[in-house]
Amino acid sequence: MSGQESVAGSDLNEIEQMDKKHVFGTWSFQSEVSPTQVTTASGYTFSDASGNEFIDFSGQLMCSNLGHSAERIEDAVATQVKESAYVAPSYTTEARAKLGKKLAEVTPGNLSKTFFSTSGTEAVEAAIKIARFYTGKQKIISRYRSYHGATYGSISVTGDPRRLASEPGIPGTIKAPDPYAYGSSLDPMQSLDYIEEMLELEGGTVAAILVEPIVGSNGILVPPDEYLPRLKRIAHEHGALLICDEVMSGFGRTGNWFGCDVFDVEPDIMTMAKGLTGAYQPLGATIVNETIADHFEDNMLCHGHTYSGHPVAVAAGLAAIETYQQEDLINRAKERGEYLETQLADLAADHPSVGDTRGVGLFHGIELTRSSEERVPFGTREDKISKGGTIVDDVAKEAYENGVYVANMINTLIIAPPLTITEREIDAAIAALDTALETSDAAMDGVSETTEE
Structure with a gap:
């Protein structure tokens, strides 16, 4: 569950009742689903x-990087729909070609050629297949505290x-341990030693190691520098590729x-996905380096989608990157992130139930x-797949009742607001969390109603 959900069975309006009856809620026991109708969003x-308004302190599902009023994207989508709403992937559009070039420019090193899909899980599916096609090997090492998607390939490499x-x-x-200093029996670099030993014991049969550079929904885990x-070095020493899943951590986050x-x-x-269009x-x-791209000049890329490079979607992606660049939002996220980190540190100092805060930029847990x-x-x-709340x-619910939406996954509140957020809104959200955390403080072991008083 997450903070925006009310108790199932509570009063729902006509639209909410209709949705509950006819639409599956994701990752849920359907009896516990209680959808809230969103009518407007801005900034x-x-x-x-x-008519209740909420600060979006998690960017919905950590994807609304540009907030809810990105006019450049709105205009690009409207224009593209009028020009050509859809063409088959064997054709191209100006937006698709330009977005491919833009991605080659903003991604690191010589990453140069992109396959477009419609979601992060499909991007991971493509990455798995490309790694296997290119190396001729089948095995993929990923980590236990990870989320890579819901389709069969991506859920198989997910540790969640x-x-x-x-x-x-x-x-x-194959699953490996994580660089999780707070809650693992292994020190972060020991977990890397473990992966190196796995590669040795697998005897050169691993196609790729797949990781989130900063783990997202499984705790915002930031590894040592x-x-x-x-x-990457040990992967290459054993003939394996390094795949970075930037679906959540990409685009200024x-x-x-x-x-x-x-x-x-x-x-x-x-x-990548999510921030690629700011969720518009x-x-x-899925972007690959020049060497891998060259491989498929004379070896078939046996993969495709009806909506690969969908004209309206790539138009949104191109406009999103232009927005990041023209509004200098990457640097702004770094500056706002430093302010957020200070506020979170102060918050943690006031609440004994905060065991750890960690993150980079506007990506904190x-x-x-x-x-x-x-x-x-x-x-x-276990709570993640069990009935009931925690x-x-x-x-998260208390914060929501005080006007702040914050997602939570397992044991971590996830802070990932739009990059456009101001210090004033950060302060307002922190104030709501300050009140909400009294709930967890009161529930700590050894704390009773008597001692609270």
Whole structure:
């Protein structure tokens, strides 16, 4: 669950009732789904059918990087719909060609050629297939605290417990530990040693290592500076590619164009979506380096989609990148991120239930704990696939009731506002969280109503 959901069975308006009856809620027991109708959205806020306005402190599903009033994208979409709403992938449009060139310019190193799809999960599917086609190997190493998508290939390389219902999944997927200093038995660099040993024991049969440079929905995990460079090095030493999943960490979220830029690493393959259009259109992309691109000149790329390079979606993507550039939003995210980090540190100091805060730019997580000494989580991985709510859900709900939407995953509140957010709105959101965290403070081990008084 996340903070925007009300209790199932509470009063729903006509549209909400219709939706609940006829539309599946995602990742949910349907009896617990209680949709809220959003009627308007502008800037960094959105409003429900009752007229309540909320600061969007998580950018919806960490995807509304440009907020809800990106006029350049709105105009580009409207123009493209009138010019040509759809053409088959064997044709092209000016927007598709220009977006491919733009992506080659803003991505690191010699990443140069892109396959367009309609979502992050499809971008990962393409990356898996390209890595296997190119290397002639089948195995993909990914990590336990990861999310890469919902289709069968991408859910198979996902470590998140939502994968369990879909197993056994596709063959050849192997999980590794994460650089998780707060909650793992391994130190972050020890987890990298573990991956190196896995590569040795797999005997040169691994096609690629797939990672989120900064883990998103599984906790906003930021590795040590030397982690990603060394990961790429050991992957190449064993004949494997490095795939960076930038679906959530891309397009200014970290105060850099991409998460891998934080560590000055150029992956062999990169996946992206979400911020690629700022969520104005569904668009995913998989970009590869020149060597891999050259391979497919005389080897078939046996992959495709009806909507690959959809004219309206790529027009939105091109306009989004122009917006990032012309409004200097990458640098703005870095500056606002420094301010956010300071505010979160102050917030953590006032609440014993905040076990850890971590992140980069406008991409931060607040991890909660029942016991600051033992760091016992309120929410567990099992909760992700179980009925009922957690204290973390309650904290998010309290923030929502005070006008701030913040997503939560397992045991972490995810802070990922639009890059356009101001310090004033950050302050207002932090104030709401300050009140909401009293809920988790009161629920800590050893705290009773008597001691609270």
